[in-house]
Amino acid sequence: MSATAKKTAPMPSDILARKGGTPLVCLTAYTTPFAQLTDPHCDIILVGDSVGMVHHGLPSTIGVTMDMMVMHGQAVARGLKQAMMVVDMPFGSYEESPEQALRNAARIMRETGAGAVKLEGGVTMAPTIEFLTNRSIPVMAHIGLTPQAINTLGGYKVQGRGEDRERIMADAEAVAKAGAFSVVLEKVPASLADEITAAIPIPTIGIGASAGCDGQILVIDDMLGLFTAFKPKFAKRYATLGDDADKAIADYADEVRSRAFPAAEHVFGDKAPEPKK
Template identity: 75%
Template sequence: MSATGQARQLMPADILARKGGAPIVCLTAYTTPMAAMMDAHVDLVLVGDSVGMVLHGLPSTVGVTMDMMILHGQAVARGLKQALMVIDMPFGSYEESPEQAFRNAARLMRETGAGAVKLEGGQHMAETIAFLVKRGIPVMAHVGLTPQSVNTLGGYKVQGRGADGERLMADAKAVAAAGAFSVVLEKVPQGLADRVTAEVAIPTVGIGASAGCDGQVLVVDDMLGLFTAFKPKFVKRFGTLGEQAEAAIAAYAAEVRARTFPAPEHVFADEVKK
């Protein structure tokens, strides 16, 4: 059953139960209006740290802060009634220790109303994931290309090709064993993504992975054509709103300069007609 038919807001347990079932639909959101538009159509809304690049013009997600995530998380929560809201833990907020991760995850959930957090990393983050889950914080894991680690990965490269596939498989199995309710597979070869999906007991959510994953996620500004600075291979543009918006802005500017806007129907008379 999709989020559309739900009478209550979805929970992490509902997403976990979808393993092997109807595909899980996920998009990012950073604002109230966008969240409200997608609420009836998606199962999971991710307040992604991609907000740093999409809305704040940062070169990567590394510069995103807790305060930024909380601000956008609060905005997204106001637009949701049905979809599960998951919020990214930003770089530097969880890697130091499980205790640090708990403090920051608890703050994110408390101040935004998120139903779960997402963090990046495989085997080396399994202990932290288990620590959080045991203390009541649902965790969505993220393996493969982990954008917060782009500086050590040497760029936004495909992960898990050849012999490296066994490491990625071990990462996915480790986060599942630690108690994550789902795992994002980013920029992973199709065959490997299918193997991971078949061998782990939690739903896989692909982004640049495989149609065989248990679900899919995209950055909403990418799929709408609003963010046009670059287009990853795995993005399909379901709209060209950026081009339409630029054309509308250009038309507005032209009419202002020509003094054809505002027209008589857009201004107010000196006296009200009786």
């Protein structure tokens, strides 16, 4: 292999082969600058429909549209060189029928260059996952807490406790059998996440699940401390950039009002400076 060969993004088969190995590192990204920052460190970058809440001020992910996902997918793609990009299918874009899902998944992949799409749902969505994967659309599944279903789940509650445990396990088995190359487990008890990870042949990616999963994902604005409206229990903050930004903006405002900014070094004179010899 040439020493100058470009590193290519992982394929779904590469992700599948990581089952039981070194944990997969996954983060969300919605813009080119954050794609560039995350790319060297991550295996998978998810263009999540969480963008609706994080960047567009929506109360949930339900209001996110196909056009929004395509636009953010295109932005992220411009900043990636080596990570695999997966794009969320938004609410209402795949539930009606497998044919509807195919049309919209094909649009996402065609217009963004995504390596795969992600959709929410287990047993009920297994036929759609199988339909897509049989037609060259790689699918990352998402079970447990599925944010697009909060109106039927009764909010952002932990899923899979008590008698509900069997439902989540059935969902996991169904999406794996249907051909998903990986599955996100969101907000399920750690013991259940470990049980699922041991039981199914595809990688599990945890968010509020277990360190025993085959990978982990967080919303980048949560882990950087940029999104401060609320802090999920599962979101560890690795920085407090929101606080830093607030102080920086306040300092800027103070300097503008006191005329300390712009200073002499930030403005232009009547004559161009003499070129250096």
